Amino acid sequence: MSPQLTLQTPLQLPPSEIPTYLDQLWSHDERGSKGANTFCLIIWQPAWIEQKLVKTGKISGPIVGNQRIDLIEAARKIVLEGDLPNCTSPFDFRVQSSIQSKDLIQNVEDLRGQHIDTSISNLQPRRLITIAPTIEKENSLETLVAAYCPLPEEGGGKTTCGDVVVLRGNKTAINDGLEIVETLVPDELPSWLWWNGRIDEAPEFLDTLALPNRRLIIDTALGEPKDCLNLLFQRIKSGQAVNDLNWLRLRGWRETLAMVFDPLQRRNALDNLEKIDIDIEGNQSVQGLFLAAWLADRLNWRLNSCISSEKEHIEVDFIRPDKKLVTVCLTSLPIGKPSINPGQIVGLRLIAKDKSKPKNDICVILASESGECMRLEAGGMARMELIEQVVPIQKSSLENDVARLLSSSRGNTSPLLASATPIAKEILNLVNQYI
Amino acid sequence: MSMTVTNPLRVGLRQERVVPPQCLVIFGASGDLTHRKLVPALFELFKQRRLPSEFAILGCARRPWTDEIFKTKMEEGLSSQIKESPKEWELFSQNLFYEPVDLQQPDHLVKLGERLEIIDKSRATHGNRTFYLSVSPKFYGSGCRALAAAGLLKDPKRSRVVIEKPFGRDFNSAQSLNSLVQGCAQESQIFRIDHYLGKETVQNILVLRFANTIFEPIWNRNYISSVQITSSETVGVEDRAGYYESSGALRDMVQNHLTQMLALTAMEPPGHFDPEAIRNEKAKVLQAAKLANEEKPWECCVRGQYSKGGSKDDPLLGYREEPGVNSNSTTETYVAMKLFIDNWRWQGVPFYVRTGKRLPKRLSEVVLTFREAPVHLFDAAGGCPTSNQLILRIQPNEGAEFSFEVKSPGSGMRSRPVNMEFSYDESFGEPSDEGYVRLLADAMLGDPTLFTRSDEVEAAWRLYTPLLEIIEDSPWELPVYQYESRTWGPTESDLLIGKDQLLWRRP
Structure with missing residues (x-):
């Protein structure tokens, strides 16, 4: 499905005139409609890598802010050509610094905020407010506004219109313009903030935009694990509704693992787990920590100690309800062509041993590809019942994931995420203390 | 250590839609x-x-x-x-x-x-x-x-x-009610509830058929010889005599619940999973359905009424002895019938539908019986080979079962039937929601997929009109046969299916 564009050319207006313009836009509607009765979505949309790649001529414009194939391929090329490890994700912040940018092409069309992915426009947002910081230092604030009507592909005439507002400029200019954002958020509708960038890249803007009553969408795969978990922990603790795309991407692993233990005869093995190995791509450990924390929470394990902590490998142990120990190892693997999301899990092994009935010992291996299955098979698994599954790699785009959150969760923090976050944070603290 | 009863990793994994304000x-x-x-x-x-x-x-x-x-x-x-x-x-x-x-x-x-x-x-x-x-x-x-x-x-x-439910008493009253209701609100605002459609296993008929490539190619007259749809209850009329006396099993169960099961089993694949696409296909198949003999409906339908039964310790009243029931009542508590669906997929395949109160078991199921192998190469342990059957269990013990022939152990080459089973409880480690949970949420979400549209309701009533007319105008043509409580209905119902050299499945 192709993205939706605004039907009219966006109008550039001074920030102060935008609220009045939008009020008039809707009150002039013949049927007295005030637009879709849905939600308002504020998007922090820096698209730093895309901006640099387009403005250095490495890919063609316009800048749209979506994850498109040519952008991903160009970013991968930068990883290979630059001095970056092969396992660097194409959207890693180091990719951006590696793009040589002496002479930037001027007058590149920038359609951020006007190029709405169909998965989101299908939800008929009442208002999309895009904050689009530019890489140029001298750009002053531009504010654009347009009405839009998503065109339903199947017909059906359910179209309800909304509007888009774009704030574009360098960080200083954006800072000056932020004060109008709150006046543009309709009081009567739920509002969301999608922070589509590194969690630690502009904390002052994040604080200003992520008001306590606003539903927050972040991606803890983007940023330093410690900063990501701290922010997530603080926001959940404060009662804010937080949705994490990195947690959402974990669902295939959680679902497959739950499926392995659905048959009643395997249920006992959950009480006898002794060793968990989690393999991740690169060094962003949050998703791996989430998986360990989710297991610990669901199975009532208590964090005990850190056994070892190296750059590529951490090992901690937990105490099971029967006072026995479970060891959890998190290993970073140098994957040749990593996923676009840093720190994705690529393999998981669980070993359960029943001392009283050794024939009940089982080894569960879940992997994103069969090669990883073979890697995890090493180490005398043949004596145990071996259960192997290849977890399908998600084909879902970033925008689809966001749309899924917007349409399904109504902003509530997932109780499982709320329970896993403090444990993940605690593991990381323990590991950092060990160093 | 004691067995973990529920799967702790399963908790909270369902991706559910949340109702809007x-x-x-x-x-x-x-x-x-x-x-x-x-x-x-x-x-x-x-x-x-x-x-x-x-x-x-x-x-x-x-x-x-x-x-x-x-x-x-x-x-x-x-x-x-x-x-x-x-x-x-x-x-x-x-x-x-x-x-x-x-x-x-x-x-x-x-x-x-x-x-x-x-x-x-x-x-x-x-x-x-x-x-x-x-x-x-x-x-x-x-x-x-x-x-x-x-x-x-x-x-x-x-x-x-x-x-x-019930939405009308017959085709004409349903049509009038539809036009009245549609005069008050748009069709998209009207949600006619049938709690059977809220059952996980009823919805699973769609998933089983359209998410698996192995079933759809054989889901037709070339491979399926007959279909049985059964919904049986062990209870009697209980405290619903007032309503039941004027409705009977045909109106209470067949026109809605069983017909919906029939529609989901027999409908064509929709182009996409969209409420209107699904309801279009359901309406189309119901419009193509007809009684096996519309000229002589009494030849393809049997009505019954439970008489007393049970044991000395636990005697059961007959329907006419129940409080609130007319002692000469001719209301049916059991109905069995044979239908055909006039389309390319199902031409000539009989659909047998039955429902009743005070039967030996409480269950609902759809049974698809496949054609016999063209040549019998092996002796069958039971005398003759059993046809393959796919059984979709709606309740209780929700799941599915496939029976097929395998080699019986021993030196000879004798075949015998075995079952391959899937059970919702065992496979998913958590119980399914009540039908109303799903349907209430869907109604509040404005999702009409599992609700019946006006044309479906009317097509369902139209299908049974010849029977309803006889019951109203010349009930002697469709007599109500007595059957002992806790038996599988009147003998005449066995004769109905027996005419086609078949038997009702005894679950």
Whole structure:
């Protein structure tokens, strides 16, 4: 499905005139409609890598802010050509610094905020407010506004219109313009903030935009694990509704693992787990920590100690309800062509041993590809019942994931995420203390 | 260490849609259905965190109750569920309100509108309202008219009406009711509920057929020789004699629940999973369905009525002895019939449908019997090889079963049937929700996929019109045969299927 564009050319207006313009836009509607009765979505949309790649001529414009194939391929090329490890994700912040940018092409069309992915426009947002910081230092604030009507592909005439507002400029200019954002958020509708960038890249803007009553969408795969978990922990603790795309991407692993233990005869093995190995791509450990924390929470394990902590490998142990120990190892693997999301899990092994009935010992291996299955098979698994599954790699785009959150969760923090976050944070603290 | 009963890794994994801000208005809130089904389903949705904080339930009935009395009544009705989750009930019950309303009194509707405005403000429900008519069917039409006259249905995006079964008594009354209701609201606002469609296993018929490539190529007249759809109950008429006497098994079960199972089993694949696409296909297949002999309907239908039975220790009354039942009643408590579907896929394949009260087991199932192998190469242990059967178990022990022939152990080459089983409980480690949980959530989400559309209802009534006409005009042509309680219906029903050299499946 192709993205939706605004039907009219966006109008550039001074920030102060935008609220009045939008009020008039809707009150002039013949049927007295005030637009879709849905939600308002504020998007922090820096698209730093895309901006640099387009403005250095490495890919063609316009800048749209979506994850498109040519952008991903160009970013991968930068990883290979630059001095970056092969396992660097194409959207890693180091990719951006590696793009040589002496002479930037001027007058590149920038359609951020006007190029709405169909998965989101299908939800008929009442208002999309895009904050689009530019890489140029001298750009002053531009504010654009347009009405839009998503065109339903199947017909059906359910179209309800909304509007888009774009704030574009360098960080200083954006800072000056932020004060109008709150006046543009309709009081009567739920509002969301999608922070589509590194969690630690502009904390002052994040604080200003992520008001306590606003539903927050972040991606803890983007940023330093410690900063990501701290922010997530603080926001959940404060009662804010937080949705994490990195947690959402974990669902295939959680679902497959739950499926392995659905048959009643395997249920006992959950009480006898002794060793968990989690393999991740690169060094962003949050998703791996989430998986360990989710297991610990669901199975009532208590964090005990850190056994070892190296750059590529951490090992901690937990105490099971029967006072026995479970060891959890998190290993970073140098994957040749990593996923676009840093720190994705690529393999998981669980070993359960029943001392009283050794024939009940089982080894569960879940992997994103069969090669990883073979890697995890090493180490005398043949004596145990071996259960192997290849977890399908998600084909879902970033925008689809966001749309899924917007349409399904109504902003509530997932109780499982709320329970896993403090444990993940605690593991990381323990590991950092060990160093 | 004791066995872990539920799978702890399964908890919270379901990806459920959350109801938008909403006020659910239940008319007939003092009735049984509200505390037996509706409020428990809503409480379950609340516990599953699928209700937003901007939510309210407004009970309405003629009784002069207050909010507090309504809460207390619901507390009494749900005492066992509350005992398990007292804290959740404490929070949930804050969403319960009550307004005395007689739908026939226009000034009551005005007051109701005012109350809803207040709730909209205090609970931030954004004017989204679902009106649930849990009232006597004779008030469906006037109830809708009253709501429309009070302006409560004027916004098709924010208001909808849920109507319980039965929707009409025959084709003509269903058509009149449809036109009356459609005069008050758009079709997209009308949700005709059939709680069978809320069952996980009924919905699974669609997934089994259209998510697997192995079934669809053989799901037709070339491979399937017959289909049996059964819904049996062990209970008698209980305290529903007043309603049942005027309805009978045909109206109570066949026209709605069994016909919906038939439609899902026989429909063509929709182009996409879209409410209208699915309902179009269901309507089409029902329009193609007909009694096996429309000229002589009595030859393809058997009616029965349970007589006394049981044991010395546990004697069971016959239907005519039940309280509230006419001692000469000719209302059927059992019905079996043979249908055909006039289309390319099903031409010539008989569909046998049966339902009854006071049968030996409580169950609902769809059984597809496949054609025999063209050549019998092996001796069968049972004398002749058994046809392959796919059994979709709707209730109880929800799941599916496939029976096929394998080699019997030993030196010879004898075949015998074995079963391959799938059970929802065993495979998913958590029980399925009650039908009302799913359907109430869908209605509030505005998703009509599992609700019957006007043309489906009319097609279903039209299908049974020849039988209903005989029952009305010349009932002697379709006599009611007696059968002993806790047996599988009258002998005549065995003869009906026996004419085709078949037997009813004895589950």
